[in-house]
Amino acid sequence: MWISIVLAVVGLILLIAVMGSQRAARGWRTLAFVAFCALPVVFAATTIQANLNQMKRVQFCGSCHVMENHVASLTYDDDEPLASVHYRNNYVEQDHACYSCHVSYAMFGPVKAKMNGMRHVWAYVTKKDHSKIELYEPYSNDNCLHCHGSSQRFREVEDHMEEDNFLARVESGELSCLSSGCHDEGHYWDGKYDSGASDDESWDETPSDSSAAPAESTEVNDEDGD
Amino acid sequence: MKTATKNDKATALRVAAWCLVWGYAVLLGTLMIRHPVALTVMIPLGGALIALGILLWLRAVVAEARTKDMV
Numbered sequence: 001m002w003i004s005i006v007l008a009v010v011g012l013i014l015l016i017a018v019m020g021s022q023r024a025a026r027g028w029r030t031l032a033f034v035a036f037c038a039l040p041v042v043f044a045a046t047t048i049q050a051n052l053n054q055m056k057r058v059q060f061c062g063s064c065h066v067m068e069n070h071v072a073s074l075t076y077d078d079d080e081p082l083a084s085v086h087y088r089n090n091y092v093e094q095d096h097a098c099y100s101c102h103v104s105y106a107m108f109g110p111v112k113a114k115m116n117g118m119r120h121v122w123a124y125v126t127k128k129d130h131s132k133i134e135l136y137e138p139y140s141n142d143n144c145l146h147c148h149g150s151s152q153r154f155r156e157v158e159d160h161m162e163e164d165n166f167l168a169r170v171e172s173g174e175l176s177c178l179s180s181g182c183h184d185e186g187h188y189w190d191g192k193y194d195s196g197a198s199d200d201e202s203w204d205e206t207p208s209d210s211s212a213a214p215a216e217s218t219e220v221n222d223e224d225g226d
Numbered sequence: 227m228k229t230a231t232k233n234d235k236a237t238a239l240r241v242a243a244w245c246l247v248w249g250y251a252v253l254l255g256t257l258m259i260r261h262p263v264a265l266t267v268m269i270p271l272g273g274a275l276i277a278l279g280i281l282l283w284l285r286a287v288v289a290e291a292r293t294k295d296m297v
């Protein structure tokens with residue numbers, strides 16, 4: 001960030017110097033090239049990079065009101081929702097938790113994420129109902145397998161070994177990690193964990209254990225009725 | 227005719243300089259205003275202004291080089 005600010009100040013000084021000068025000597029041409037071409041490119045690159053890093057932070061995702069419940073759900077002491085388990089146990093970098101799980105690890109994943117971000121803003125501005133937000137497409141197994149795929153602990157989970165071709169089906173996307181009835185609680189997005197939720201009976205019934213189980217062994221509580 | 231060309235070149239450079247100055251300002255603003263909506267508008271806008279400034283400056287340079295039969 002400070003590099004960007006220094007570059008901007010130097011660039012502006014150079015621009016003023018070049019525009020105010022009537023000389024056309026070789027040195028001034030070089031200066032003009034730096035002021036008009038080289039510095040702006042470096043400045044734009046560093047600023048955009050600084051902003052991209054900022055956009056990976058959980059705090060940034062949570063700065064939109066519609067995301068507040070999702071971000072709040074990260075810290076609740078519950079072993080059921082995957083987001084909470086991953087965040088609290090530091091399975092993903094806590095400051096980049098949203099980005100780690102929701103941006104594709106493919107080459108253009110971050111670009112796609114930024115395009116989707118622009119769609120979010122457009123939808124937010126043009127649509128009146130912000131009560132429920134949904135993923136644009138089914139959650140990709142690739143994002144889970146990026147970390148879990150090569151993990152021995154993941155591969156040796158009993159449920160994962162029951163079928164012969166279970167892992168092949170997961171890797172091909174035929175069997176979804178989230179929507180096949182196994183790990184279907186990503187977030188408690190509907191305000192269950194808002195500030196008044198602790199008074200709710202269903203919240204009191206939810207098991208809460210600070211010695212959290214790893215994501216691989218998290219079992220879905222079908223009786224929770226969420 | 228020669229004066230007009232000189233004025234055109236000066237105008238092109240002035241426009242390029244202002245595009246760059248505003249591009250700098252908008253991108254610098256993104257470092258301070260970190261709201262998603264602002265960033266979504268300001269980053270493409272600042273980047274486009276800087277790109278336009280560079281393009282205009284290069285165009286002016288090429289035009290000058292052509293008048294001197296360099297290209």
